[in-house]
Amino acid sequence: MGQLIDGVWHDEWYDTDSSGGRFHRSVTAWRNWITPDGGPGPSGRGGFGPESGRYHLYVSYACPWAHRTLIYRAIKGLAPHIDVSVVHPDMLSEGWTFATDFPGATGDGLFGLPFLRDIYLKADPKTSGRVTVPVLWDKAQDTIVSNESAEIIRMFNSAFDGLTGNGDDYCPAELLDRIDAMNERLYDRVNNGVYKAGFATTQAAYDEAVGPLFETLDWLERHLAANRYLCGERITEADWRLFTTTLRFDPVYHTHFKCNRRWLREYPNLWGWTRELYQWPGVAETVHLDHIVRHYHYSHDTINPHRIIPINPLIDWHEPHGRG
Incomplete structure (x- = not known):
């Protein structure tokens, strides 16, 4: 970079x-x-x-x-x-x-x-x-x-x-404040939090990032037990912004970025929610796990200097998500 x-x-x-x-x-x-x-x-x-x-x-x-x-x-x-x-x-x-x-x-x-x-x-x-x-x-x-x-x-x-002619609105005005607040919380602790943990070059910096990351994943698990989506009963921008991180969590961030207190698939609600979004019409075609796994492990030579590409867990992204 x-x-x-x-x-x-x-x-x-x-x-x-x-x-x-x-x-x-x-x-x-x-x-x-x-x-x-x-x-x-x-x-x-x-x-x-x-x-x-x-x-x-x-x-x-x-x-x-x-x-x-x-x-x-x-x-x-x-x-x-x-x-x-x-x-x-x-x-x-x-x-x-x-x-x-x-x-x-x-x-x-x-x-x-x-x-x-x-x-x-x-x-x-x-x-x-x-x-x-x-x-x-x-x-x-x-x-x-x-x-x-x-x-x-x-x-x-x-x-x-x-x-x-597509009027689907993932950022409706009545939810905008809630979406913005959710985005702000999740960007710092999760979306960018995995990078702050993975790219840390001191123990203190890593600890400072990884603690809030898993505190927030724990909170998301409880939140999604009571809510279909992040901001209530309709899917919004906040869901799609988080999804691109949770999708990558087990294939990359858990091991490569040392975010390994838990696998994402150990969170039943968050894991089901991630699979639901993956199965949303048109979304699976945007996912290219071969690029994801290759990029992180091959490009970051300060983390993986020998550029070994792992075999990774076998994940059934089409398994029924059970979210409704």
Whole structure:
């Protein structure tokens, strides 16, 4: 996970020496919005309206943040309107690449460029920052709309409804405060919590992250015993944001990131909820466990220096979930 500094690539891992061994995630820089009328959104500038074929999504099948956008592309009927390029699962000294020698890695479908950083440089030749997925590209303005997954899924939730006729709303106004509060709690302790534990380089930093992680998983297990979904009786954005982490928990985070107090499948309600979301129409097709397992174990040589790919538990994702 290198970074660009004034348009120049630097193969640099996160600096944990200056933070007491703690992993701090970088803030995303491209924060424009697609809106129904093309006007400005909550941040950035305007000029991004909902048009079929105008936008291109760059993703990694391995990345939970990018996976969110693929799920919304599927459940909101956007696949015919937004095409996709998939990076190679190995993220090594060159960062994300468009190599195609792994099943499902598509190459750069727009420009034929070799590296994801080239997409960032095409938008701004002097840009600085981490080169991350997802990236939502605008073909009309030849630039990046956004690289913030939380905001891309909110765009996908409603901005294209007039085009697709799909009015399914995973962020209804009456639940917005509850969704935002749930997202904030789960992002820090679970979504990013597994990374804070896995990328910690001191015992204190690891302990600081892994304790709240399992306290929150315990709370989620109790919460889902009394609630069908995270915010009540209807599925919302909060569920989809958590799902991409729980899906990866047993195949990756439990062992690779040392989040091993319990397997997720030891939580009956949370495990059933995860399988229900996996079985939601269109979602299973967005899951590529071969990319997930390969990426984490092969790319993080500070954690797995010999790049041994584990055989992993056999999981029946289609087992009846028992959630209603």
